[in-house]
Amino acid sequence: MKIITNHSLVKRNKRIGQIATFSSLAILAVGLVISFQNGSQNDPSLLTWSMAALVVGFFVSQIGIYYTTRWGRSPRPDEMINQSLKGLENKFTIYHYSSPVSHLLLGPAGIWIILPYYQGGTIQYDQDKNRWRQKGGNIYLKIFAQENLGRPDLEVEATQADMHKFMQQEFPENAMPKISTVLVFTNEK
Numbered sequence: 001m002k003i004i005t006n007h008s009l010v011k012r013n014k015r016i017g018q019i020a021t022f023s024s025l026a027i028l029a030v031g032l033v034i035s036f037q038n039g040s041q042n043d044p045s046l047l048t049w050s051m052a053a054l055v056v057g058f059f060v061s062q063i064g065i066y067y068t069t070r071w072g073r074s075p076r077p078d079e080m081i082n083q084s085l086k087g088l089e090n091k092f093t094i095y096h097y098s099s100p101v102s103h104l105l106l107g108p109a110g111i112w113i114i115l116p117y118y119q120g121g122t123i124q125y126d127q128d129k130n131r132w133r134q135k136g137g138n139i140y141l142k143i144f145a146q147e148n149l150g151r152p153d154l155e156v157e158a159t160q161a162d163m164h165k166f167m168q169q170e171f172p173e174n175a176m177p178k179i180s181t182v183l184v185f186t187n188e189k
Contacts, residue, residue, distance in 0.1 A: 001082075001085055001086065001088040001089065001090065001092045001093070001094060002090060002092070002093040002094070003082055003093075003094055003096070004093065004094070004095045004096065004098055005078060005095075005096040005097065005098070006096065006097040006098040009097045009098075010071050010076070010078075010096075010097060013067050013070065013071040014067070014068075014071040014072050016063075016067045017064055017066075017067030017068035017070075017071060017072040018064075018068075018072065019064075020060055020061070020063045020064035020067060021061065021064035021065075021068060022064075023060050023064075024057045024058075024060035024061035024063075024064055025057075025061075027053050027056055027057035027060060028053065028054065028057035028058075028061075030053050031049075031050045031051075031052075031053025031054050031057060032050075034046050034049050034050040034053060035047075035050040069118055077102075077103070077116035077118070077184075077186055078096040078097070078102075078103060080116070080184075080186050081094065081096075081103055081114055081116065081184065082094065082096075084184075085105070088107070091107050091108050092105060092106065092107030092108075092109075093105075093106050093107065094106075094114075099163075099166070100162045100163055100165075100166040101113045101159045101162060101163055102114075102115075102116075103115070103116065104163070110177055110178060110179075110180055111163070111177055111178070111179045111180065112179075112180050112181070112182060113156075113159050113160065113163060113179065113180070113181040113182070114181075114182055114184055115152065115155060115156065115159065115181060115182070115183050115184065116184045116185075116186050117149065117152065117183060117184070117185050117186065117187075118185075118186055118187050119134050119149050119185065119187060120136065120187040120188075120189035121134050121135050121136030121189065122134070122135045122136050123135075123149065123185060125153075130153070132149055132150075132151060132152060132153070134149045136189075152183050156181045156183070159181065160179050160181060163179050164176060164179060167179075
């Protein structure tokens with residue numbers, strides 16, 4: 001299998017994750033220091049600054065979590081996908097972060113979009129309610145330390161539409177092949 005990875009994007013996004021994480025810690029620390037000063041001075045403006053630091057620090061930490069989950073930890077999703085698909089022959093090519101979708105596998109089996117998720121526990125889809133559920137895992141981690149599962153079905157539709165639009169722009173005269181999508185949960189739990 002041929003592997004094509006946009007290493008400059010991976011490096012840049014890893015750096016963004018590190019900066020966002022450390023910035024959020026600094027912002028939260030400033031808010032903590034301000035809140036301690038507020039206790040001794042009873043100044044309402046300091047309470048406003050403390051709460052603002054809490055809110056901004058939380059949002060910046062979520063950005064850090066997003067980037068760190070995808071590009072900061074090793075093995076990254078692209079490395080896990082490569083390891084899982086290492087037995088494929090050279091007729092297959094996988095593109096990481098260098099196409100309209102994050103992970104694209106091309107070969108005799110067609111066009112496959114691979115969507116990795118890092119959520120742990122049991123993932124269920126209720127077709128009647130059109131709802132995804134995550135059972136198990138640590139509640140604290142679900143709220144503060146990892147992304148929400150969201151709606152993978154909507155992400156599948158959006159990525160397929162992006163890929164289809166790209167293919168029509170690049171190859172307008174050709175018939176469009178079927179684009180398939182697979183969800184991959186990379187958390188060992």
